[in-house]
Amino acid sequence: MENKLRIGIIGLGTVGCGVVKVLSKMDDVEIICAAVKNTAKKREVELNCITDNPFDIANNPNIDVVVEVAGGCAMLDVLKAAIQNKKHIVTANKELLARHGAELFDLAREHNRVILYEAAVAGGIPIILPIKTSLSANKFNSVAGILNGTTNYILTKMDEENLSYEDCLLKAQQLGFAETDPTGDVEGFDAMYKIAILANIVFGKRIDVNKIYKEGITKISALDIRYANELGYKIKLIAQAKKVDNDALDIRVHPMLVSKERPISEIKNATNAVLLNGFPVDKVMFVGPGAGEFPTASSVVGDILCIKSEIEKCGEILPMTTCHHSEYANQIDIEDTKNCYYLCIKAKNEPGEIGKIGFECGRHAINISCIIQKEAMDDGSATVIVITGECLEKDINTMISNLESDGITKVVNKIRVM
């Protein structure tokens, strides 16, 4: 088509400005208008039309595609209106999709529109479309990865510079890798939304984000990282979804000890990585920038160009598979998952303590693959590090409470092993 694809943008933050900059170099795509919270605010980019009412975008008859990069769930009704007004949607909004995706995809299907969201997971890394296209012959057993750049940056710095979590968070905030309120990243919400989206595509089921087990990195200490290193592991915030018995799904986000033998343990700073395991492809890994103005814009504009080429070549009906799934996944509880564990135990520094730990593990049929007594403290306590064999989460928890029942022994940290 000779006529340009007409874009409306909701949100002109870092990503929004990146998208405008990239699109401004293209003569076949035109930005009609942008909606922002505060129209008076000075921005890096100049646009002819700026509004503070996002419905101006959703209702504008001269807009073909609405790009939503505002974040949060406030724009749900706006996007619904846009779809009802026959606009295609490109969004980088992981929370909105994880919480209200099904609703939006159903509506899009009803109105024969597409919602593309390559940027919503792993920033600039192409992962959503490859799963839907090149890898569509596969049945997947698992998808896992490092999906949050902020926490990976913090954990990398803690590891490389042997600093505390607090110091590294501050550093990340100063460098703009972490927000003033870092909760969404460090408590694992961001990674949780992303793994919900990936699980939805990979397993073709609706995912209840509220049933995803989530643990952040705030309890990881420099000591844990040092001990992990001594044992041949790095500590990473891993988001994963895997198939277990009778097609149930085990979906969760929490820190894990990752063997240095695994390439993913080498993923540093704000870089993201996504691992897929399926048949017939076996294992593939995608690595790249998980966030940032331009990498994210790469995915957003990539989606826009996909829509453009589809419209040009197919007219209005788009082949890109929307994620319409009626059935909900059967998500198992963390208590019923099997894991190996790293335990950092503060015990009385006296004979028999290690025996007691061994005895409690034995009582719950938990194998110990490694146990090390660390330096004794002045308060007469000693740190003992245990790596267990695979066992049920509920069993390790009972074992821990029994171990702590003496009122002296304390399991300072429990971290799962990948």
Next chain:
Amino acid sequence: MENKLRIGIIGLGTVGCGVVKVLSKMDDVEIICAAVKNTAKKREVELNCITDNPFDIANNPNIDVVVEVAGGCAMLDVLKAAIQNKKHIVTANKELLARHGAELFDLAREHNRVILYEAAVAGGIPIILPIKTSLSANKFNSVAGILNGTTNYILTKMDEENLSYEDCLLKAQQLGFAETDPTGDVEGFDAMYKIAILANIVFGKRIDVNKIYKEGITKISALDIRYANELGYKIKLIAQAKKVDNDALDIRVHPMLVSKERPISEIKNATNAVLLNGFPVDKVMFVGPGAGEFPTASSVVGDILCIKSEIEKCGEILPMTTCHHSEYANQIDIEDTKNCYYLCIKAKNEPGEIGKIGFECGRHAINISCIIQKEAMDDGSATVIVITGECLEKDINTMISNLESDGITKVVNKIRVM
């Protein structure tokens, strides 16, 4: 559409059988017939129709898509006939595409058919479609990678088990990682075809495969690998294409020293990796199985399913961008490329030798970033390892011939540094 997509397969080797096995699980794709060299040969898969005349496939009116997994260039005319008979093509044939791609893509364009070839580069790794879709907003500066599993397996074993090239080749052949005649892999032909295909997509120009500089791994010694390790490098067969001044392209395949700091140095055995560097995405890496029955089938069947969904949703006109490029790339000669070099020099074990090397480098304005004298030999010679700063290939070559002009000093190996 309710009616099945009808497939004709040319070639029932490892990949062909993998494709049949994967397709046999799908009820919306039907294999009509397969063409093979020897119809009598016993195979893992059973098909109702087998012919030894590939034109039976190209001319069969009941076939929608021709899957070519025969390899080599013998099937060029067959594929042309198939396209003229309005069939879409899915191929894993890197040599055919690298040598005759332009011709085939032009013909496909003329007849409004597509040629998909995800499996032709990096086996099961989705790379071609992602470049054309999710990453289509990017201008790329370079594409590079480990594109040949056989050579990477051999180099990994040489490194891990400190074995000679010959021993590892034999091992690879016994395990089926290398063919009886390993030339295509170990001399770099396979990687050359693949980088030609990638460069074509990434830079949008026709590539003359005969102008690609190519060096295999046969001259790499266990000693080179040991010295590289001591200096913090791994040796990998790297295929790369990068933009240089005034849009000229530097495309080549040869062994390189890769710093252990780079994730790609960790890619082991038959695994492949592709690195892309562009704007706005910055750096992304794709890792996975570069060959094998099922990983390759994953890409072939993925392409088949893409064609299916396109036909269902767009009718016959397919949106997937074919690689129609009229203009040839300006490919620079290896003599005009700039590199850092590892030199393994056999010199007389006497005072002044290192001085002489330093002098010759200085004369050609070649910086030395590292020089180490290794153990002396009984024949009165000593090995000196040099890592140079960046300089022109033609300058290092003149320097080397000057160095060797004394008839005693010998540069045993010259390996470029990534």
